[in-house]
Amino acid sequence: MPTALKFGSLLLLTTALHAPAAFAQDAANVAETDTGAALETAVPDDSAEDQGIVVTGNIPEVIRAAPEVVSVLSAEDIARTGDGDIAGALQRVTGLSVAGNGFVYVRGLGDRYSLALLNGLALPSPEPLRRVVPLDIFPTSLLEGTVVQKSYSVNYPGEFGGGVIDLTTSAIPREPFLSFGASVSGDTETTGQLGYTYYGSDTDWSGFDDGARDIPLPLREAMNAGVLINEGETFSRGDIQNIAASLLNSATTVVQRNDNIPANFSADLNGGTTWYAGDVELGVIASAGISNSWKTRDAIQQSGGLNTVASDFRSVRTDNRMVVNGLFGLGAEFDGNTLRWTNVYIRDTLKQARLAAGYSLSVGDPNPDLPPQLMRQGTAWFERQLINSQLVGEFDISDVEMDVRLGYANSQREAPYERNFSYLYNEDVEDYVNNLTATGQSATVSFSDLNEDVYNAAVDFSHRVDGTRLTLSGGLAYLNTHRNSVRRDFAYRPADSLSVAVSQSRPDYLVSDFNIYTYDILLVETSALAGAAAYEADLEIFGLYAQAAADLSSTVSFNAGVRYEDGKQSVAQIDLFNQGGIVQPAPVEKGYLLPAATLTWNINPDMQLRLNASKTLARPQFRELAPQIYLDIESDRQFIGNPFLVDSQLYNAEARYEYYFGREQRLSLAGFFKRIENPIEAVASFAGGGTLQTTFANAPKADLYGFEVELQKYFPLDSVGGLFGNRRAVVIANYTFSDSALKVDADDETIINDNRGYRPASEVFGNGDPLTGQSKHLANLQLGFENTDRLSQQTLLLTYASERVTNRGPVLGTTRQADIVERPGLRLDFVAREGFTVAGKDLELKFEARNITGTDYLEYQQDDIRIINNGYDVGTSFSLGLGVKF
DSSP states (O other): HHHHHTHHHHHHHHTTTTOOOHHHHHHHHHHHHHTTTOOOOOOOOOOGTTTTOOOOOOOOOHHSSSSEEEEEHHHHHHHHHHHHBHHHHHSSSSTEEEHHHHHEEEETTTGGGEEETTTTEEEEOOOOOSOOGGGGGBBBBGEOOOOOEOOTTHHHOBSSSEEEEEEEEESSSSSSSEEEEEEEEEETTTSSSSSEOOOOOOOOGGGGOOSSSSSSSSHHHTTTTTOSSBBTBOOOHHHHHHHHHSSSHHHHHOOEEEOOOEEEEEEEEEEEEEEEEEEEEEEEEEEEEEEEEEEEEEEEEEETTEEEEEEEEOOOOOOOOEEEEEEEEEEEEEETTEEEEEEEEEEOOOOEEEEEEEETTTTOOOOOTOOOOOEEEEEEEEEEEEEEEEEEEEEEEHHHHHHHHEEEEEEEEEEEEEHHHHHHEEETTTTOOOOOOOOOOTEEEEEEEEEEEEEEEEEEEEETTTTEEEEEEEEEEEEEEEEEEEEEEEEESSOOOOOOOHHHHHEEEEHHHHHHTTTTTEEEETTSSSSSSSSEEEEEEEEEEEEEEEESHHHHHHEEEEEEEEEEEEEEETTTOOOOOOOOOOOOOEEEEEEEEEEEEETTTTTTEEEEEEEEEOOHHHHHOOOOOEEEETEEEEEOOOOTOOOOOEEEEEEEEEEETTTTEEEEEEEEEEEESSSSEEEEEGGGGGGEEEEEEOSSSEEEEEEEEEEEEEOOOOOTOOGGEEEEEEEEEEEEEEEEEEOOOOEEOOOOSSSSSSEEEGOOOOOTTTTTOOSEEEEEEEEEEEEESSSEEEEEEEHHHOEEEEEEEETTTEEOOOEEEEEOOEEEEEEEEEEEETTEEEEEEEEEEETTTTOOOOEEEHHHHHHHHEEEEOOOOOEEEEEOOO
């Protein structure tokens, strides 16, 4: 494989046919080291078999050499935009947008239709609401580059809707290096402003709890008893009180004002070296980073009935997010073969404190002459952790190229001590009270734990048939994913009524040991009242594919193949309490034949036209299937799965014109169409107390279609002279238009797991409605100056995404409200990078200004009245960083 690297485009034409990991690595390497070089078109010729190529024209970009439609983000591309995580960098790619906490949407399709890989192998997700990993937990410092492929080829897994995002970690360094970087940042809505926090433990600043939040022994033993933790035959009242008193109280309960929220900081250390042992080149690379950031959201959160605001709260929430990451890799190259062992560790922790005031009609009518009807507070600690170890081998065996990939990954998510308190204003005492029993007066605590293991193996072969223009490839792939998730919910309930004086106590006094024993306050388990307390989920996939690529003439080539993929997916509820009666849905088990073909016509040395057609699928995510309630920390909304979901099937077609009119310069125009059978849609409903909740359901069919255009152009400024004599201007612009429509007939049915069973699909979906997550317009514009002799870049980045539906409208009986719509809006960023030398060391100074337009966040329903489901000011953020290379 290293030998092939010398030929540039030949490398891409061969490795991309069979080895996604190798293609991602090599494409990133070529993009970074040879961007803009006059690579040569690889056209096989019988008279040049020794070299494998003959020259027919210039190829100024590796993108053109790939057999499918791809976008390549090199390390330099990522650095220009200044994004600290890969999700931010990817939203600059044509047709991609980012929603929520780093979930990437491709061409308006939700994250379930985006496949994320690391070095060609599957990633588990530490986020329980997704099977796809949130890409904002991947710092760009860990990555060599990223390849986004939008047209399907059968060497990739069959779950390919909008595209595949293959992240590539660094391998053997080109030369020894050591670098250190640090930055400080803040935003106008958070830094130095009022926010809320709580104590937690002494080491919370690091993202690691010091053990204070460990489940205490009395509760842990009770959890293992196999029954609900309530007063009765197994547990006496004294037992229950002892369990309640054993919980960590004030440190996880008392919400504190912070009138001066601190600034954010981050630091990273990277290094690597190479050496020779005989004829073997060895390399080691390591990276470590830490960041601590704050975000306060002063939000309006409403829910509605039919043309009625049913609840209205002002919620102020402060998130303190700590991310620790590390990478360690070993590599070896020998006799044209490569071995890479890559290990990645990421820990992403969120400490959250929240206060909210407002009213809910489920509690009673509000009185505008009095203080807010309800006062609510919440504290939480969410730990997400990912460990990934991969071994990849790329071998040249005679005239066969073979890639072998083995991987193991583990992800965990723990959320101990999710505490929530609700107080009701009492006119008689002119104060807020909480008697722990009446509507609007409660105290709860929850513990949840998720663990997921992923085992992944694949082998790919490629062989060029002697004396022909034909390359044959094939491979096998195996994936086994196992998830175990447990959530235990508890409510504080007094054995008898509490006096008004006691109910006026602040939260930690209310559930203090003194009150627990004095007033017989019990800890009552409420797990599984509205969903499963625990579940196990399994996904096993076996894939087999064959593919052929050939040049039909000097200007026309094709790449075609078929993949057989057999998958078995199950989500089974675990009967923690020996209650029986759980009805387990049958596993979703099915095999698919997935064909794909791409025809490429090189119109002339600078132009080409691609046509692609394929069939792919999208399986339900574990969380979409599991009937277990979770609170989404991003939307402050409850989610619960639907075990009756089925697979979606996609039929894809695309045509793409590409014009390379100069070095590093291109124009492309593409049109695409997708027919989706049984697409999975997010559907809102109302749970008890008017709480807005999201579940999932299969719509009958949907069509998605659109076009995208991309332009990259450089303007030398030599003629200007002066300060601009050694500079050039860069314009990178892309725009995607996409539209979609659900197809709902009168006899179509669906099920949304609300105890009603199957119902007419028209009660949930409207014929012609757009798919959830689909923005009609996506646009990115980069305008910049850069020095051609040294590091000096100044870039303006403009990003726009039009409104998109996040949830189908809440269903009340047979009536559906207006859909819930998100407005991402227009965002302007500025990034400046400047390199200089001090005492013989290379330094880089970076300044960033994000969201200069001050675009706020808004999610709403619009019927006769507007209901703001979630709306808050985002503010403008500023960052200053310094890096040094030794």
